[in-house]
Amino acid sequence: MSIARDHAPTESAKPTRRRLSVQARRLELLEIGADLLGTRPYEGLGIEQVAEAARISNGLLYHYFGNKREFFLAVVANEANKLLEATRPHPELPATQRFLASLDGYLEYVDTHRRGYRALYLGALGAEGAVRAIMTRNQTTQRDRILSVLSPDQAAPAPLRLAVQGWIAFLIAVCLDWLDDPSITREELRDQCVRTLRGVIAAADTKEARDTRDNGQ
Structure with a gap:
């Protein structure tokens, strides 16, 4: 009788982010920002929360928008x-x-x-x-x-x-x-x-x- 074994997921099985164009990524981040801003005021929203929701680094978000003010605008x-x-x-x-x-x-x-x-x-x-x-x-x-x-x-x-x-x-x-x-x-x-x-x-x-x-x- 064979014994089933648990296998760690292979690299190919791990979820990966879609590769988007710069414009498509910006639009995706704007949608995420609106979704978050619709639940809290500007003062209560941090760049790190947006980056976490988008599954990107804070630095990449700053690359697209410069700073929190520009992103919010x-x-x-x-x-x-x-x-x-x-x-x-x-x-x-x-x-x-x-x-x-x-x-x-x-x-x-x-x-x-x-x-x-x-x-x-x-x-x-x-x-x-x-x-x-x-x-x-x-x-x-x-x-x-x-x-x-x-x-x-x-x-x-x-x-x-x-x-x-x-x-x-x-x-x-x-x-x-x-x-x-x-x-x-x-x-x-x-x-x-x-x-x-x-x-x-x-x-x-x-x-x-x-x-x-x-x-x-």
Whole structure:
């Protein structure tokens, strides 16, 4: 009768890291950074934690990004760009449908990139000016896209611009709350966001607000 023996794994059986291009490795590290930053603030995240999660040395991470600040900026910028891409308007659609499609894209991103969204708006809380500038540009772009629907032929009046800016702050807050307590469906969240936008537009009491109300948008 033969006796089974335990054998140490051969070198070929050991798990090895995939060999990636520089760009692919950077993107992988940014995804890992967003995943970690979505669970803790910037001050609580160390480079060594990112390197450990990525199974690389601290030195290699510094090789790609220079220092913790540059890495953090790259993580936030990457998530901000993904959010803008997810909400890119479809110019072939009528105005109202164009806005609704962008809102659907926004909520899809929130739902499928939960830690990335938290990294963008929670992990970056209290961060330096360069990070806040990325977030401000993102929100300004979102605002201007909505205003292009509401006031396509002229510059939006200040009351309408402020109303939409306030709605974006509302959107961020309710999305973060929904991630923590998904007591309503994504469709219900969408409808609530649409109703709230209609309300703040009406409160602006501009010609655009009256046109929106009269057209049932």
